[in-house]
Amino acid sequence: xxxxxxxxxxxxxxxxxxxxxxxxxxxxxxxxxxxxxxxxxxxxxxxxxxxxxxxxxxxxxxxxxxxxxxxxxxxxxxxxxxxxxxxxxxxxxxxxxxxxxxxxxxxxxxxxxxxxxxxxxxxxxxxxxxxxxxxxxxxxxxxxxxxxxxxxxxxxxxxxxxxxxxxxxxxxxxxxxxxxxxxxxxxxxxxxxxxxxxxxxxxxxxxxxxxxxxxxxxxxxxxxxxxxxxxxxxxxxxxxxxxxxxxxxxxxxxxx
Amino acid sequence: xxxxxxxxxxxxxxxxxxxxxxxxxxxxxxxxxxxxxxxxxxxxxxxxxxxxxxxxxxxxxxxxxxxxxxxxxxxxxxxxxxxxxxxxxxxxxxxxxxxxxxxxxxxxxxxxxxxxxxxxxxxxxxxxxxxxxxxxxxxxxx
Numbered sequence: 001x002x003x004x005x006x007x008x009x010x011x012x013x014x015x016x017x018x019x020x021x022x023x024x025x026x027x028x029x030x031x032x033x034x035x036x037x038x039x040x041x042x043x044x045x046x047x048x049x050x051x052x053x054x055x056x057x058x059x060x061x062x063x064x065x066x067x068x069x070x071x072x073x074x075x076x077x078x079x080x081x082x083x084x085x086x087x088x089x090x091x092x093x094x095x096x097x098x099x100x101x102x103x104x105x106x107x108x109x110x111x112x113x114x115x116x117x118x119x120x121x122x123x124x125x126x127x128x129x130x131x132x133x134x135x136x137x138x139x140x141x142x143x144x145x146x147x148x149x150x151x152x153x154x155x156x157x158x159x160x161x162x163x164x165x166x167x168x169x170x171x172x173x174x175x176x177x178x179x180x181x182x183x184x185x186x187x188x189x190x191x192x193x194x195x196x197x198x199x200x201x202x203x204x205x206x207x208x209x210x211x212x213x214x215x216x217x218x219x220x221x222x223x224x225x226x227x228x229x230x231x232x233x234x235x236x237x238x239x240x241x242x243x244x245x246x247x248x249x250x251x252x253x254x255x256x
Numbered sequence: 257x258x259x260x261x262x263x264x265x266x267x268x269x270x271x272x273x274x275x276x277x278x279x280x281x282x283x284x285x286x287x288x289x290x291x292x293x294x295x296x297x298x299x300x301x302x303x304x305x306x307x308x309x310x311x312x313x314x315x316x317x318x319x320x321x322x323x324x325x326x327x328x329x330x331x332x333x334x335x336x337x338x339x340x341x342x343x344x345x346x347x348x349x350x351x352x353x354x355x356x357x358x359x360x361x362x363x364x365x366x367x368x369x370x371x372x373x374x375x376x377x378x379x380x381x382x383x384x385x386x387x388x389x390x391x392x393x394x395x396x397x398x
Contacts, residue, residue, distance in 0.1 A: 096296070096305060096327075098312035142296050145305035169312060171327050173296035183297075183331035 079129035082122050086136050086176075089118075089151035093160065093175035093187065094139070097146040100169040108170065111163045117152030138181060142173055154178065157191040271365060278368035279310055284320040285379035286346040293328040294336035303364040304336035310364070335360040338367070346378050 030038065049057060086092060109119050122130075124143045131137050148170070150160065154177050164170050175187045182190065193199065268274070284290075292308045294301050310316070312325055322343075338357040347353050355374050359367055388396075 094296075096308075096329075098309055098327075099314070100312075144302040146309050171329060173329055174331075184329045185331060 075126060075129060078122070078126045082126055082130040083134065083136075085118075085120065085149075085151045086130070086134075089153065091150075091152045091154045091157060091175065091177050093150040093152075093157075094142050094173045095148050095150065095164070096171040096173050097148050098169040098171065100167065104167060104169070108163060108167045111166075112150065112152075112160065115152075115156050115159050115163070117150055117156055117160055119148055119150050121148050135179070136176070139176070147173070154190070155195075157187070161188065161191050275310070275365050275368060278365065278372055279313075279316065281372050281376060282311075282316050282319065282368070283376040283379040284316065284323045286342055286375055287320065287323045287340050288343045289324045289326065289341040291326045291328060291339045291341075292336075293330060293334075293339070295330050295333055297331065298333055298336065300360050301336050303362060303367065304338070304359045306364045307338070307359070307367050310368075340371075340375060342375075342378070346380070350378060 029035075112119050127143050128140055131139055152160065157177075161172075164172065172184050172187060174181065174183050176182070177187070177190060194202075290311065292304065292311075294304050294308075308325075308327065317323070317325070336359045338359060340355045340357075342350070342352060342355065357367060357370060362370075
């Protein structure tokens with residue numbers, strides 16, 4: 001019967017009941033940890049509601065689970081990395097991403113990487129953190145749906161368009177080339193422009209063309225005269241040649 | 257003395273579930289070509305771009321393999337529009353060649369609802385070809 005009940009360790013039991021005199025005036029100081037618990041769990045009753053002004057009692061304007069902005073150091077690191085990419089690459093292209101599997105996206109990523117271009121994904125919040133206050137602030141406007149960014153150099157823009165043709169789910173929206181924001185059509189035009197050296201040589205030839213045309217016009221009459229004289233000489237030579245073989249034939253035949 | 261329950265028995269799952277429900281109901285059999293035109297720098301393009309993202313999914317493309325989804329990016333600050341050219345057989349019966357959605361003030365859910373109302377409803381029903389087995393034919397003859 002005794003084993004059915006919980007065994008209490010009797011030495012720790014001190015009979016306080018039926019004692020006669022109980023101590024209230026000088027209570028024993030509790031143990032440190034007991035005192036800690038008592039202090040922590042002390043109930044707090046704020047000011048009475050009838051003493052408060054009515055405006056603090058209104059509950060209409062409060063948002064229950066308001067989002068508290070927590071400073072995330074990893075986000076700051078990512079934002080710094082994003083800004084570095086923006087600063088170091090002379091060509092930045094923003095593309096809208098339709099539903100595409102990684103299976104189809106990886107060859108595009110690899111092809112771009114081979115041509116020294118980097119396809120990267122950054123979220124809206126990170127890009128906002130990275131670009132607010134810098135000169136890239138206008139770019140925020142594009143980051144509303146699903147998008148990726150390609151960082152590269154302007155020489156590879158034609159190759160980039162060729163690579164992106166194979167992935168129709170990646171749609172070019174616009175880009176930044178040498179600190180200038182361009183729309184999609186302007187980007188396409190830029191990619192079709194020739195190499196910088198070729199453009200320079202074309203410019204040189206245009207500048208020279210004015211002077212060379214004057215020189216040509218001045219020399220025109222003299223060259224015509226020279227041409228006519230040459231033709232005249234040719235005609236005379238040919239006529240002499242016609243007449244002299246007939247004389248030679250005539251000399252030869254009596255000899256033979 | 258209890259009042260009978262009034263109101264909804266099931267609670268709504270939110271906008272995302274509503275969009276998912278509409279996407280499951282999308283049937284592009286009546287459409288020949290879908291052209292989505294938007295200006296990325298305009299203000300009201302979020303919902304159109306989201307719609308484009310959802311429509312480019314493989315499941316929806318499978319409903320009609322002949323339907324092409326084309327995107328045009330413009331830079332004239334014009335309103336985003338979605339133009340759907342109907343298949344010639346449907347166009348003849350309905351006397352409508354094209355359906356245009358002007359999505360400047362529409363949300364993604366509304367665009368999908370309108371799409372289902374105008375395009376998915378016009379999709380021709382697939383007729384299941386029933387083949388009779390030899391036994392059935394014999395039993396019929398008897």
